[in-house]
Amino acid sequence: MNKSTSKETSTRRKNSKxxxxxxxxxxxxxxxxxxxxxxxxxxKCCDWDVEAALRMLQNNLDDDIAIDWKQxxxxxxxxxxxxxxxxxxxxxxxxxxxxxxxxxxxxSGKPVYVAETHHGAPRVIIANSNLVPSHATQKTFDQxxxxxxxxxxxxxxxxxxxxxxxxxLQGTYETFxxxxxxxxxxxxxxxxxxxxxGLGYAGEAQPLAGTMNEACVLxxxxxxxxxxxxxxxxxxxxxxxxxxxxxxxIDKGIREKKPxxxxxxxxxxxxxRELLKRKRIPDIVTDQTPAHDLMEYIPEGKSYSWNxxxxxxxPEEYLERSKATVVKHxxxxxxxxxxxxxxxxxxxxxxxxxxxxxxxIRNKDGSFAYPGFIEGYIRPLFCQGQGALHWTVLSxxxxxxxxxxxxxxxxxxxxTALKRWIEKAQNQVDILGLPSRVCWLGYRERxxxxxxxxxxxxxxxxxxxxxxxxxxxxxxxIASPSRETSNMLDGSDAVADWPLLNFSLNAVSGASWVxxxxxxxxxxxxxxxxxxxxxxxxxxxKEIRIExxxxxxxxxxIARHADAGYSKAKKFAAKNKINLPKR
Numbered sequence: 205m206n207k208s209t210s211k212e213t214s215t216r217r218k219n220s221k222x223x224x225x226x227x228x229x230x231x232x233x234x235x236x237x238x239x240x241x242x243x244x245x246x247x248k249c250c251d252w253d254v255e256a257a258l259r260m261l262q263n264n265l266d267d268d269i270a271i272d273w274k275q276x277x278x279x280x281x282x283x284x285x286x287x288x289x290x291x292x293x294x295x296x297x298x299x300x301x302x303x304x305x306x307x308x309x310x311x312s313g314k315p316v317y318v319a320e321t322h323h324g325a326p327r328v329i330i331a332n333s334n335l336v337p338s339h340a341t342q343k344t345f346d347q348x349x350x351x352x353x354x355x356x357x358x359x360x361x362x363x364x365x366x367x368x369x370x371x372x373l374q375g376t377y378e379t380f381x382x383x384x385x386x387x388x389x390x391x392x393x394x395x396x397x398x399x400x401x402g403l404g405y406a407g408e409a410q411p412l413a414g415t416m417n418e419a420c421v422l423x424x425x426x427x428x429x430x431x432x433x434x435x436x437x438x439x440x441x442x443x444x445x446x447x448x449x450x451x452x453x454i455d456k457g458i459r460e461k462k463p464x465x466x467x468x469x470x471x472x473x474x475x476x477r478e479l480l481k482r483k484r485i486p487d488i489v490t491d492q493t494p495a496h497d498l499m500e501y502i503p504e505g506k507s508y509s510w511n512x513x514x515x516x517x518x519p520e521e522y523l524e525r526s527k528a529t530v531v532k533h534x535x536x537x538x539x540x541x542x543x544x545x546x547x548x549x550x551x552x553x554x555x556x557x558x559x560x561x562x563x564x565i566r567n568k569d570g571s572f573a574y575p576g577f578i579e580g581y582i583r584p585l586f587c588q589g590q591g592a593l594h595w596t597v598l599s600x601x602x603x604x605x606x607x608x609x610x611x612x613x614x615x616x617x618x619x620t621a622l623k624r625w626i627e628k629a630q631n632q633v634d635i636l637g638l639p640s641r642v643c644w645l646g647y648r649e650r651x652x653x654x655x656x657x658x659x660x661x662x663x664x665x666x667x668x669x670x671x672x673x674x675x676x677x678x679x680x681x682i683a684s685p686s687r688e689t690s691n692m693l694d695g696s697d698a699v700a701d702w703p704l705l706n707f708s709l710n711a712v713s714g715a716s717w718v719x720x721x722x723x724x725x726x727x728x729x730x731x732x733x734x735x736x737x738x739x740x741x742x743x744x745x746k747e748i749r750i751e752x753x754x755x756x757x758x759x760x761x762i763a764r765h766a767d768a769g770y771s772k773a774k775k776f777a778a779k780n781k782i783n784l785p786k787r
Contacts, residue, residue: 223275233293239261241258243597250304251303254299257328261286261295261296263637264361265278266637280353280358294315304327305323307323309333310328312332323745324749327717330364340722349625358724359547359674360735372409374408374644377642379577386580386581387488397420397457397616398419399488400424400489400514402493405490405522407492411439414631416625422486423465423468424467424471427508475538479540486545489541492552495557498526499515499526502529503522534555534558542609548575555572585644587766591675591677591678591761592643596671598671600639602639608660611657622643654672657672657740672738676721679758680703681706688731691731700732702760703732709756713749713756716738717737721735763777
């Protein structure tokens with residue numbers, strides 16, 4: 205199967221699996237066509253903060269963005285923007301009548317209270333999926349969901365700030381870039397190759413993120429149709445069912461130092477063991493198969509279609525086969541590490557599942573044989589207040605996005621990885637819904653960029669205000685013991701005070717809207733996390749609030765890591781005069 209010669213509008217989200225829906229979605233109020241955010245240069249709501257909230261809610265459900273807009277499902281299996289269609293229309297109505305000294309309270313996708321506050325307060329406060337600890341189970345949540353009392357907001361779905369697949373792509377790009385810096389002392393992976401697996405919701409970003417870092421990427425995927433879709437979307441170069449052919453293409457790319465991505469249609473565990481047998485050791489190895497859910501993970505030995513049939517026929521035996529394969533898969537990755545590959549876990553619980561079903565996968569000190577991506581590459585960045593900042597232009601104009609891109613590169617001329625990301629994103633990342641950009645910036649850099657954007661709006665170089673936000677996965681915004689806060693130096697993996705402090709601090713600092721969620725990515729009972737938005741409207745008031753929010757938001761994250769004992773965070777705080785209480 206050949207490389208696509210044209211870049212088409214992304215349809216990947218439409219191919220994702222959605223759960224059978226028995227929720228009270230009030231489908232009688234579902235519109236005939238998907239919501240679409242206004243591109244008008246003047247607000248219809250009381251001010252641009254409220255107008256931005258309305259447009260971003262609608263943008264989350266744009267047909268080009270949402271996985272299934274009719275079910276209000278933005279991304280993942282059930283990450284919704286509103287609880288049901290009745291509540292969606294109520295939210296829209298309340299936003300349209302909201303005043304600039306009021307705050308709308310949203311409880312799991314439902315408007316519940318309009319508070320008299322003040323001009324500098326958030327216009328919207330959102331809480332999604334939160335349960336008291338003793339009841340924080342998937343079973344309890346599902347019962348409440350089916351009763352119409354809750355919804356799964358995931359992260360940016362229920363906080364009205366989803367920017368499509370670009371966010372995952374950029375995060376994967378940064379992970380590979382951090383890996384390059386740590387292990388190869390370079391900002392480029394030219395002449396190196398990556399072996400990974402899985403082209404699902406999160407994994408689909410890997411081939412393009414790897415080639416954006418100038419690496420050659422071999423990725424195993426059992427679903428040939430999914431692989432070909434990635435080619436059609438421009439995220440993947442080639443697909444083959446021959447490992448010989450795949451390795452020939454990889455070798456050619458390595459020799460010529462030309463990035464290429466190749467999918468081998470085969471089980472990941474099988475390919476990993478075959479690479480060992482052939483003594484073909486990649487430079488970097490990771491995995492993004494759905495190992496966290498062994499009923500979605502595909503056992504080796506049979507075709508993809510046969511496995512789907514067999515899963516329905518005999519789910520118990522299917523599960524046993526998945527258990528056996530996940531052990532073989534993780535064992536092969538450990539062997540590749542012993543042979544010299546840089547191996548890391550990408551947060552899909554492959555290590556934990558393999559250990560659960562019999563594999564000895566820990567070092568003598570109790571740590572896993574190979575690290576997770578947060579510990580290995582992202583946490584050192586968190587110690588410096590770095591994270592994924594993103595912005596969305598409310599004008600809907602592509603030229604406004606590119607104007608900000610140009611200003612970004614000019615503001616940080618020495619950041620070669622950032623420049624490469626922007627240049628490649630402009631050519632290789634589709635604009636879906638309102639134009640948006642995601643990039644990683646550090647402490648002070650976020651403020652600098654926020655103020656630049658505000659000035660561009662003030663000067664008229666950008667035609668309408670810009671929504672500035674970030675992922676919920678940030679330096680001080682999440683508690684997730686199995687992923688983002690795993691193996692903290694002081695053992696504070698499960699401490700959830702930090703996201704609560706972050707949520708509150710952003711609200712009092714003057715964010716346009718804030719959100720506090722439970723269960724995103726890791727699942728119910730396994731994570732608590734927060735989001736924030738500040739709208740750059742060109743005013744002096746927003747200049748002040750942008751500086752407060754974009755300083756305090758990452759500042760607390762640095763404090764969180766310094767408090768946990770990370771010397772890098774302590775040194776960074778001292779150097780940048782971050783106000784930490786004296787010990």
